[in-house]
Structure formats: C-alpha cells, structure tokens
Amino acid sequence: MKKIFFCSLLSLLFISFWQTCSVFLPSFLNVFLICPVAILFSLQFLKFNEMLAVGVIVGIFIDSLSGITIGISSIACLIVILVLSNINMFLMRVNQPIFTFYMLFISFFYRLAFLFVNTFLLGNKTNFIFAVAMLGPVVDALIAPLFFFVLIKIFALFKAFEHHDQKGNFLA
C-alpha cells in the first residue's frame, strides 16, 4: 500500500510541477506524460497488483487534470501494463542507455494505446500529431531519471522497499 500511495502521490506532484514549468517552457516541450514513466517504474519495482492499481490511479489523475473523460488513460495504462508485464526484459534493472530505450519504447507504446482507446473503444475523433508522438517519448526519457531518483529516495526514506528489492542495483 505504501508503494502505491507514494507512487501515486509523487506522480500527482510531478504533474503539477511540470504543468507549472510548462508556463515558462516553449510549447513544443509541453509533451511530457507521467503515465509511461509511472508504468516503467511500477514494472521494475512493484508487484503486478500494485502495478495495476498505480496505473488506474495515475490515469485518473491525468484525466482529471487534462480535461478529458476520466478513465481513458487508466484503460490505456492497464493495456500497456498487461502487455509489458508478460515480457521479462522490462522487469529487470538495467543500465542507463537501455533504460532510455525502454522509456522511449514504453512512452511510444502508451501513446498508441491511448490513441487506440480514445478512437476505437470510445469513438472520439482525435488528431494524431506525429511530431508530438516522436518528441514526447524523448522528453519522457529525459525526465524519467529524475522521477525515478526522487521516488527511490522516498521509498528508501519510508522503508517502502521489500526484502527482495535491491535499490542499490537500480541503473547499475
């Protein structure tokens, strides 16, 4: 429960901070999404049930703050988590270059999943901006290490890691 709580809370605060920074940043950089970052973190540090719970909660937060129908991001997160949790390679701790690659892939996959849910499941008319889809994963990959770093520190501070978690091996 502690992990779900801290992960969700930090995602909410991160999104608040990013939305504040986007006031000062140029608009083309305003493509960051917290969901893929939270998904990768949960794939690496949380159990399956915790992953799903974090996905749903973070999705609800994102939809509330973005102005779209609440629940779309949650479903997209669930789809991504269900698919990626069966691929063992995403569950392992990796070094920095491979971590960046994972982040790029998951972010792009999440955006496709979101587009799929929004268009095909709910029947909404949406625009797919190719530049955003290409730049978004890059921005996510750049910011993800900061998110990971802060969350791991919080987990360590509140002793949220379990016995088998080896936080020292993160990004070895």
Add this chain to the structure above:
Amino acid sequence: MWLLFEKSKKIVFALVLSIIPLVLIYLQNKDYKVRTFLSKPIVEITGFAEGMAIKICETVSDSIFRHIAISKKYDELLKLRALSNEVEGLTAQLAYFQNELLRVTNLTNTINGPNFKNKIYAKVIATSGAPLSRTVRINKGSKEGIKVRNAVVSEQGAVGQVLNVSEHFSDVLLITDSSSAIDAKVLGSNVRGLVRGLTNNKEYLMQMRDVDALSDLQDGAIVVTSGLNSLFPSGVPIGKVQKVFSNKDDLWIWAKLVPYVSMSRVEHVNVLTGDYTYKKEEETLSQMWNAEIR
C-alpha cells in the same frame, strides 16, 4: 476451478480493476457533472501545489533576470568608466596641445619685429647634463641654415646659443651653464654687465658680476640682452635679479639672476640666424617685452 482462478489471478484482477474506469466513463457519458465531482479534489490539491511551484519559479526567474539586468548594467558601467577614462585622457591631451599651440603662437608673435627676420622654428628633442641640463638638442641643423653661436630664444626669453651643429640637429648651450656668457643690461637703467651661468645642483641660476657699486641695481630688476658683442638682439629678456651682493671692498656688486625661461620645460624655440645689431627699434622692443613681462 480454484486452480484455474489461481493461475489466472492476474487477468481476473486486471478485469476487476478495469471496471473502475469503465464505470467512470459510463457515468460521465450519462451526466457530465460526475466529472466535475471526481476531478474537484484532485484539481484543488494540484492547484495548491502549482501555486506554490509558480511562486518559486517566479522568484527564481526574477532573481535570474535581475542578475542578468545587473550584470548588463555592470558591463555597461564598466564600458562607461572605460570611456570616461578615455575622455579624460583625451581632454588632458587636448589641454596639452592647446597649451603648446599658445606657446608656439606666443613665440611667433613676440619674435616678429623688424629685427627678427631670420628665424627658424625648432623643437627641443633632448637634453644632456645631469642633474641639471647644460645643453639641449633641437631638431634643426645646418641644412636649415643654423650656424654655431646663433642665438636661441623662446617665447619667455633667451635660452642659449648654438654650440654644435650637424646636418639635421643642433646642440644649444643654455645661458644658465657656467661656460655661457652674454652681455646684458638692466632694463630702465644704464647698468650693464656680463651674465654668466651659475647652475648648481638644485636650480638654474645666473650671475651678473662686476657691476659698479654706485649703480642702482636692486632685487627684482629685469635683465635683458644689450645687443652688443653677441648674436642676441637687444632687449631679449634674460632673467630677474634674485639678490644683490657686494664685494668685500664695496667697489663692485654682483647679482644672482633667475632666468625667465624654464630650462627644464623649454620645448619650442626660435633660432635667430640673422646678424642682429643695435638699432633704435630696441626701445620699442623693450617696451613690448616690458608689457608682456609685467
């Protein structure tokens, strides 16, 4: 059945969890107010956090902009200071050139009488002798028509006589040097004498010796060239009497003179190349010098 459930626990849990967003979507489609109800607490919390974050960002950006503005102002200040120093230097240079112009103008104006037709303007380029100069070098020589013993004057008065001449340069023996001697007289009286250099280590001085004790020579009297036995025209100021001394036998007196020309600062001179003799115009010239000196 239970075994199947155990194996498909993940999928079951995922399906159970996915009901939540589906229900939310259904409720929102039915009544959009559900969205407002759900998002209100989230927006409140994030709004509070965003307010604090934007205050921090504004403070940081204001500090950065202020720092940049101050840095720019500081750079501007440094540039202005450099410009100000340059202007000060140029002003000082201008004042110097104006002063030089005035001195050269005075020089050409004062030495412009009918007796001073043959004159060559020269600039002092070097001095020799230590600690006080004995000779100065000027930048004109035999090529311009200068000869040995030609008189050299400045706008203030007599400077010396040409000692050595080369093609482009000449050495001038200053009147304050002990080997210099000029026939002179006291302005406004008949007192005459020989003015010799009396330079010591501290100041440029001259002496006028063997003056009749009965003559009316007093401190502050003006001594000018007599025009006799020298190539100096008459009436050129030499110096002022600093002090009068009497000999032991009280028959003769001698006077210590201070030259009019600042020997350490003389820069612009005229070399008188003509053959100057005593003429009646000497009285007019004396009056002219008097007017300038006083």
